[in-house]
Amino acid sequence: MQLLANTTSPYVRLARMALIEKGVEIEPTIVDPWADDPRLREANAATRVPTLVLDDGTPLAESLLIVQWLEATRPDAPSLLGADAASVLSRTGVALGVIDAAVHTIIIRKVTAPTLFDDTPVGVRRRRSMREGMERLEAMASSGALSASGMPRLDVLAAIDALDYLDFRFTNAPWLPDMPALRALAGTLAQRPSVQRTRPH
Numbered sequence: 001m002q003l004l005a006n007t008t009s010p011y012v013r014l015a016r017m018a019l020i021e022k023g024v025e026i027e028p029t030i031v032d033p034w035a036d037d038p039r040l041r042e043a044n045a046a047t048r049v050p051t052l053v054l055d056d057g058t059p060l061a062e063s064l065l066i067v068q069w070l071e072a073t074r075p076d077a078p079s080l081l082g083a084d085a086a087s088v089l090s091r092t093g094v095a096l097g098v099i100d101a102a103v104h105t106i107i108i109r110k111v112t113a114p115t116l117f118d119d120t121p122v123g124v125r126r127r128r129s130m131r132e133g134m135e136r137l138e139a140m141a142s143s144g145a146l147s148a149s150g151m152p153r154l155d156v157l158a159a160i161d162a163l164d165y166l167d168f169r170f171t172n173a174p175w176l177p178d179m180p181a182l183r184a185l186a187g188t189l190a191q192r193p194s195v196q197r198t199r200p201h
Protein backbone atom coordinates (compact mmCIF):
# COMPACT_ATOMS: atom_id res chain seq x y z
CA MET A 1 0.00 0.00 0.00
CA GLN A 2 1.07 3.56 -0.59
CA LEU A 3 -0.26 6.61 1.23
CA LEU A 4 0.23 9.77 -0.82
CA ALA A 5 0.46 12.50 1.77
CA ASN A 6 1.97 15.78 2.82
CA THR A 7 3.12 16.90 6.26
CA THR A 8 0.64 19.71 6.88
CA SER A 9 -2.82 18.55 5.81
CA PRO A 10 -5.28 17.83 8.63
CA TYR A 11 -7.09 15.43 6.27
CA VAL A 12 -3.90 13.47 5.79
CA ARG A 13 -3.40 13.48 9.54
CA LEU A 14 -6.86 12.11 10.21
CA ALA A 15 -6.28 9.27 7.76
CA ARG A 16 -2.83 8.57 9.21
CA MET A 17 -4.15 8.59 12.78
CA ALA A 18 -6.89 6.14 11.79
CA LEU A 19 -4.44 3.87 9.96
CA ILE A 20 -2.09 3.76 12.95
CA GLU A 21 -4.93 3.16 15.43
CA LYS A 22 -6.10 0.28 13.25
CA GLY A 23 -2.60 -1.22 13.23
CA VAL A 24 -1.78 -0.40 9.60
CA GLU A 25 1.78 0.90 9.49
CA ILE A 26 2.60 2.71 6.25
CA GLU A 27 5.41 5.21 5.85
CA PRO A 28 3.72 8.05 3.96
CA THR A 29 4.96 8.94 0.48
CA ILE A 30 5.33 12.71 0.63
CA VAL A 31 4.02 14.58 -2.41
CA ASP A 32 3.16 18.22 -3.06
CA PRO A 33 -0.49 18.26 -4.18
CA TRP A 34 -0.11 21.82 -5.48
CA ALA A 35 2.78 20.84 -7.75
CA ASP A 36 0.66 18.24 -9.57
CA ASP A 37 2.85 15.32 -8.57
CA PRO A 38 2.26 12.72 -11.33
CA ARG A 39 1.74 9.88 -8.82
CA LEU A 40 -1.07 11.87 -7.22
CA ARG A 41 -2.52 12.97 -10.56
CA GLU A 42 -2.76 9.38 -11.67
CA ALA A 43 -4.26 8.03 -8.45
CA ASN A 44 -6.69 10.85 -7.73
CA ALA A 45 -8.47 12.95 -10.37
CA ALA A 46 -8.83 15.72 -7.78
CA THR A 47 -5.04 15.67 -7.11
CA ARG A 48 -5.54 15.86 -3.37
CA VAL A 49 -3.96 14.27 -0.36
CA PRO A 50 -4.57 11.91 1.32
CA THR A 51 -4.85 9.23 -1.33
CA LEU A 52 -4.31 5.63 -0.33
CA VAL A 53 -3.30 3.22 -3.10
CA LEU A 54 -4.15 -0.32 -2.05
CA ASP A 55 -1.91 -3.31 -2.79
CA ASP A 56 -4.03 -4.25 -5.80
CA GLY A 57 -3.70 -0.69 -7.16
CA THR A 58 -7.15 0.53 -6.12
CA PRO A 59 -6.88 4.21 -5.20
CA LEU A 60 -8.90 5.54 -2.27
CA ALA A 61 -9.36 9.31 -2.05
CA GLU A 62 -10.99 11.24 0.84
CA SER A 63 -9.93 10.88 4.46
CA LEU A 64 -13.33 9.71 5.67
CA LEU A 65 -13.56 7.06 2.94
CA ILE A 66 -10.19 5.75 4.08
CA VAL A 67 -11.62 5.56 7.61
CA GLN A 68 -14.68 3.79 6.25
CA TRP A 69 -12.49 1.30 4.37
CA LEU A 70 -10.52 0.63 7.57
CA GLU A 71 -13.69 -0.01 9.54
CA ALA A 72 -15.04 -2.30 6.83
CA THR A 73 -11.88 -4.33 6.33
CA ARG A 74 -10.59 -4.55 9.91
CA PRO A 75 -13.59 -5.54 12.01
CA ASP A 76 -11.36 -7.33 14.54
CA ALA A 77 -9.34 -4.20 15.38
CA PRO A 78 -10.95 -1.81 17.89
CA SER A 79 -13.58 0.32 16.19
CA LEU A 80 -12.92 3.99 15.53
CA LEU A 81 -16.63 4.59 16.08
CA GLY A 82 -17.13 2.59 19.28
CA ALA A 83 -20.51 1.38 20.51
CA ASP A 84 -22.26 4.73 20.11
CA ALA A 85 -21.40 5.52 16.49
CA ALA A 86 -23.99 8.30 16.13
CA SER A 87 -22.52 10.33 19.00
CA VAL A 88 -18.95 9.81 17.82
CA LEU A 89 -19.83 10.81 14.24
CA SER A 90 -21.78 13.82 15.47
CA ARG A 91 -18.79 15.11 17.45
CA THR A 92 -16.45 14.26 14.56
CA GLY A 93 -18.58 16.47 12.33
CA VAL A 94 -17.97 19.46 14.61
CA ALA A 95 -14.21 19.00 14.35
CA LEU A 96 -14.39 18.53 10.58
CA GLY A 97 -16.36 21.76 10.28
CA VAL A 98 -13.48 23.54 11.99
CA ILE A 99 -10.91 21.82 9.78
CA ASP A 100 -12.78 22.66 6.58
CA ALA A 101 -13.13 26.32 7.61
CA ALA A 102 -9.44 26.52 8.51
CA VAL A 103 -8.19 24.91 5.29
CA HIS A 104 -10.59 26.99 3.22
CA THR A 105 -9.26 30.17 4.84
CA ILE A 106 -5.63 29.22 4.20
CA ILE A 107 -6.29 28.34 0.55
CA ILE A 108 -8.51 31.32 -0.29
CA ARG A 109 -5.98 33.72 1.25
CA LYS A 110 -3.65 32.70 -1.59
CA VAL A 111 -6.34 33.49 -4.17
CA THR A 112 -7.40 36.88 -2.82
CA ALA A 113 -3.96 38.21 -1.79
CA PRO A 114 -3.15 41.03 -1.26
CA THR A 115 -6.75 41.49 -0.07
CA LEU A 116 -7.08 39.52 3.14
CA PHE A 117 -9.84 36.95 2.66
CA ASP A 118 -10.38 36.87 6.43
CA ASP A 119 -12.05 40.30 6.37
CA THR A 120 -14.54 39.46 3.63
CA PRO A 121 -18.03 38.28 4.67
CA VAL A 122 -17.18 34.67 3.82
CA GLY A 123 -13.86 34.94 5.65
CA VAL A 124 -15.64 36.24 8.76
CA ARG A 125 -18.07 33.34 8.48
CA ARG A 126 -15.23 30.79 8.28
CA ARG A 127 -13.60 32.33 11.34
CA ARG A 128 -16.89 32.07 13.20
CA SER A 129 -17.05 28.38 12.19
CA MET A 130 -13.62 27.82 13.67
CA ARG A 131 -14.38 29.70 16.88
CA GLU A 132 -17.81 28.21 17.49
CA GLY A 133 -16.70 24.72 16.52
CA MET A 134 -13.86 24.88 18.99
CA GLU A 135 -16.17 26.27 21.70
CA ARG A 136 -18.44 23.28 21.19
CA LEU A 137 -15.56 20.82 21.23
CA GLU A 138 -14.21 22.48 24.38
CA ALA A 139 -17.60 22.02 26.06
CA MET A 140 -17.57 18.35 25.02
CA ALA A 141 -14.08 17.85 26.45
CA SER A 142 -15.11 19.68 29.60
CA SER A 143 -18.18 17.51 30.13
CA GLY A 144 -16.26 14.31 29.46
CA ALA A 145 -18.14 13.51 26.23
CA LEU A 146 -14.77 13.75 24.51
CA SER A 147 -12.50 11.66 26.65
CA ALA A 148 -8.96 10.27 26.57
CA SER A 149 -9.89 7.03 28.32
CA GLY A 150 -9.71 3.82 26.30
CA MET A 151 -8.95 3.70 22.60
CA PRO A 152 -9.42 7.17 21.09
CA ARG A 153 -12.35 7.18 18.71
CA LEU A 154 -12.66 9.22 15.54
CA ASP A 155 -14.16 12.20 17.42
CA VAL A 156 -11.17 12.50 19.75
CA LEU A 157 -8.68 12.10 16.89
CA ALA A 158 -10.49 14.73 14.81
CA ALA A 159 -10.71 17.16 17.75
CA ILE A 160 -6.95 16.89 18.39
CA ASP A 161 -6.36 17.24 14.65
CA ALA A 162 -8.43 20.45 14.58
CA LEU A 163 -6.75 21.87 17.69
CA ASP A 164 -3.21 21.22 16.45
CA TYR A 165 -4.00 22.51 12.95
CA LEU A 166 -5.32 25.79 14.35
CA ASP A 167 -2.21 26.11 16.53
CA PHE A 168 -0.09 25.43 13.44
CA ARG A 169 -1.84 27.80 11.02
CA PHE A 170 -3.46 30.39 13.32
CA THR A 171 -0.93 30.51 16.13
CA ASN A 172 -2.17 32.52 19.14
CA ALA A 173 -5.14 33.87 17.16
CA PRO A 174 -6.96 36.27 19.50
CA TRP A 175 -10.37 35.29 18.11
CA LEU A 176 -10.03 31.67 19.19
CA PRO A 177 -11.41 30.68 22.61
CA ASP A 178 -9.31 29.35 25.48
CA MET A 179 -9.47 25.59 25.26
CA PRO A 180 -8.06 24.20 28.52
CA ALA A 181 -10.06 20.97 28.52
CA LEU A 182 -9.20 20.20 24.90
CA ARG A 183 -5.54 20.98 25.53
CA ALA A 184 -5.57 18.66 28.55
CA LEU A 185 -7.15 15.92 26.42
CA ALA A 186 -4.52 16.41 23.71
CA GLY A 187 -1.78 16.41 26.36
CA THR A 188 -2.97 13.09 27.77
CA LEU A 189 -2.72 11.50 24.33
CA ALA A 190 0.40 13.38 23.21
CA GLN A 191 2.68 10.33 23.33
CA ARG A 192 0.28 8.00 21.58
CA PRO A 193 1.91 7.03 18.25
CA SER A 194 -1.09 8.07 16.16
CA VAL A 195 -0.96 11.54 17.71
CA GLN A 196 2.75 12.00 18.23
CA ARG A 197 3.95 10.78 14.81
CA THR A 198 1.47 12.75 12.73
CA ARG A 199 1.81 16.31 14.05
CA PRO A 200 1.75 18.95 11.31
CA HIS A 201 5.13 20.38 10.37
Ligand SMILES: N[C@@H](CCC(=O)N[C@@H](CS)C(=O)NCC(=O)O)C(=O)O
Nearest residue numbers: 009011033047048049050062063064
Ligand atom coordinates in the same frame (compact mmCIF):
# COMPACT_ATOMS: atom_id res chain seq x y z
N1 LIG B 1 -12.27 16.10 1.52
C1 LIG B 1 -10.89 15.76 1.32
C2 LIG B 1 -10.04 17.04 1.39
C3 LIG B 1 -8.59 16.80 0.98
C4 LIG B 1 -7.86 18.10 0.71
O1 LIG B 1 -8.48 19.15 0.50
N2 LIG B 1 -6.52 18.04 0.72
C5 LIG B 1 -5.74 19.24 0.42
C6 LIG B 1 -4.59 19.39 1.39
S1 LIG B 1 -5.18 20.01 2.93
C7 LIG B 1 -5.18 19.14 -1.00
O2 LIG B 1 -4.63 18.13 -1.36
N3 LIG B 1 -5.36 20.22 -1.78
C8 LIG B 1 -4.88 20.31 -3.14
C9 LIG B 1 -5.93 20.94 -4.02
O3 LIG B 1 -7.01 21.29 -3.52
O4 LIG B 1 -5.68 21.06 -5.21
C10 LIG B 1 -10.47 14.73 2.37
O5 LIG B 1 -11.14 14.61 3.39
O6 LIG B 1 -9.50 13.99 2.12
